[in-house]
Amino acid sequence: MQSLSTLSKIDDLKFFCGDEKITIQPKFQLKEAIFIGGTYGPFNSIEQCDVPFWLALELKRKQKCHIIVPEWLQADNLEKSYTTELAKKVGDPYEVLPYHYIEMATQLLEYASDDIPNVVKVRRLLEDLWTASITAGTSMIELNNLTGMELHNIRPIITQALTQFQTLSDSMLSQ
Amino acid sequence: MHFEALPTKRLPAQFTANNEFKLLDLILSNDIIDAEDEGGKGSLVQKIKTAALNERSAPELLEYKEELVDQIKQSLRSQKQRINGPFTEFQFEEKLFTSFQQMEIDRISYLLRSYLRSRIVKIEKHHSKFVSDETYHQRLSPSEQKFAQSYTDLIKSHYRESFLQSLPDRVNSGEEDAMTARINLDEYVICRVLERIGQIELDDQTDEFAELNENDVVLIRYRPIQHLLVEGKVELL
Numbered sequence: 453m454q455s456l457s458t459l460s461k462i463d464d465l466k467f468f469c470g471d472e473k474i475t476i477q478p479k480f481q482l483k484e485a486i487f488i489g490g491t492y493g494p495f496n497s498i499e500q501c502d503v504p505f506w507l508a509l510e511l512k513r514k515q516k517c518h519i520i521v522p523e524w525l526q527a528d529n530l531e532k533s534y535t536t537e538l539a540k541k542v543g544d545p546y547e548v549l550p551y552h553y554i555e556m557a558t559q560l561l562e563y564a565s566d567d568i569p570n571v572v573k574v575r576r577l578l579e580d581l582w583t584a585s586i587t588a589g590t591s592m593i594e595l596n597n598l599t600g601m602e603l604h605n606i607r608p609i610i611t612q613a614l615t616q617f618q619t620l621s622d623s624m625l626s627q
Numbered sequence: 628m629h630f631e632a633l634p635t636k637r638l639p640a641q642f643t644a645n646n647e648f649k650l651l652d653l654i655l656s657n658d659i660i661d662a663e664d665e666g667g668k669g670s671l672v673q674k675i676k677t678a679a680l681n682e683r684s685a686p687e688l689l690e691y692k693e694e695l696v697d698q699i700k701q702s703l704r705s706q707k708q709r710i711n712g713p714f715t716e717f718q719f720e721e722k723l724f725t726s727f728q729q730m731e732i733d734r735i736s737y738l739l740r741s742y743l744r745s746r747i748v749k750i751e752k753h754h755s756k757f758v759s760d761e762t763y764h765q766r767l768s769p770s771e772q773k774f775a776q777s778y779t780d781l782i783k784s785h786y787r788e789s790f791l792q793s794l795p796d797r798v799n800s801g802e803e804d805a806m807t808a809r810i811n812l813d814e815y816v817i818c819r820v821l822e823r824i825g826q827i828e829l830d831d832q833t834d835e836f837a838e839l840n841e842n843d844v845v846l847i848r849y850r851p852i853q854h855l856l857v858e859g860k861v862e863l864l
Binding site for chain 2: 464471485506511603607
């Protein structure tokens with residue numbers, strides 16, 4: 453049953469992050485492109501423009517654009533995020549990174565690594581950051597600023613545990 | 628390896644998708660929205676995404692979003708007409724973008740299907756509830772009502788033929804409700820607060836309250852936020 457519907461799967465998360473906006477530097481000319489989700493353009497080699505993440509990736513795969521690396525994925529910003537994550541104590545708010553940062557970062561590293569400056573360092577920092585965030589305490593109920601992948605990780609255990617707890621306390625009350 | 632691996636796996640490749648769209652076209656109503664004058668198109672995609680996620684995470688079946696589904700179907704249709712229309716100039720980039728537009732159509736119809744599919748899963752799970760309970764019955768679309776009815780009939784006759792007929796009458800009460808999964812509104816869900824709500828009562832027995840502010844993401848029992856979800860003040864993740 454679960455595999456059919458109830459849980460967001462990792463592939464779905466990857467799919468959902470496709471609607472985030474990202475800036476590209478086009479390598480072609482086109483006045484505008486009309487999509488259901490909006491009209492994008494003009495595309496030319498002078499101006500940068502914002503397009504959905506999935507479109508940016510497709511254009512990149514066709515060698516039609518450069519992807520402008522978002523600020524949070526730049527090495528010094530990642531370093532900052534990592535230090536904050538390490539210094540964090542239980543109860544502190546989670547680090548503010550985009551909701552879909554892992555999904556976007558892995559895809560950018562896979563398809564657009566030539567657009568990322570310091571790519572080796574960025575890759576290492578992302579891994580460190582991810583390890584730090586999954587080993588941090590998850591006993592809190594407040595889930596502010598948890599990213600999609602982090603929610604996916606804790607969802608089964610935490611929701612089931614609390615649901616079970618509720619059922620138990622209900623039956624205690626009715627006795 | 629392919630980025631679109633997921634949607635293309637579930638949605639058939641472009642060729643089969645085209646066939647399905649012919650089917651879709653048949654079902655669609657005759658109004659064609661002129662794409663130029665649609666202001667809130669971007670939010671349309673956002674809306675079906677939220678609807679699909681809400682439906683997937685909520686323990687009960689939510690109201691069928693008939694208007695939204697119709698709007699999406701219409702946009703898909705008019706967009707499809709645009710990309711199949713005659714080209715004024717045969718630029719390479721324009722042809723390239725046609726394939727991207729087709730890709731977007733596939734993405735959106737995947738969302739639509741994912742929304743409808745998670746509803747079907749719930750109908751199958753709690754089928755007899757949707758036939759017997761008027762409030763739940765009202766939440767189904769006409770074709771879902773038909774589906775729920777025939778599914779229930781099938782299950783009933785299957786149970787009867789496979790074992791119920793050989794049981795003694797006193798254990799064979801014929802109550803279908805007892806044989807389907809109960810809808811547990813006390814399940815915990817992860818929800819994001821979209822606008823400031825202030826204090827809500829969590830439990831009427833213990834008088835627990837929670838303060839919900841904009842952009843909070845909380846793990847909470849479904850029942851206290853049920854009405855907030857209907858009003859669109861929170862979304863499920």
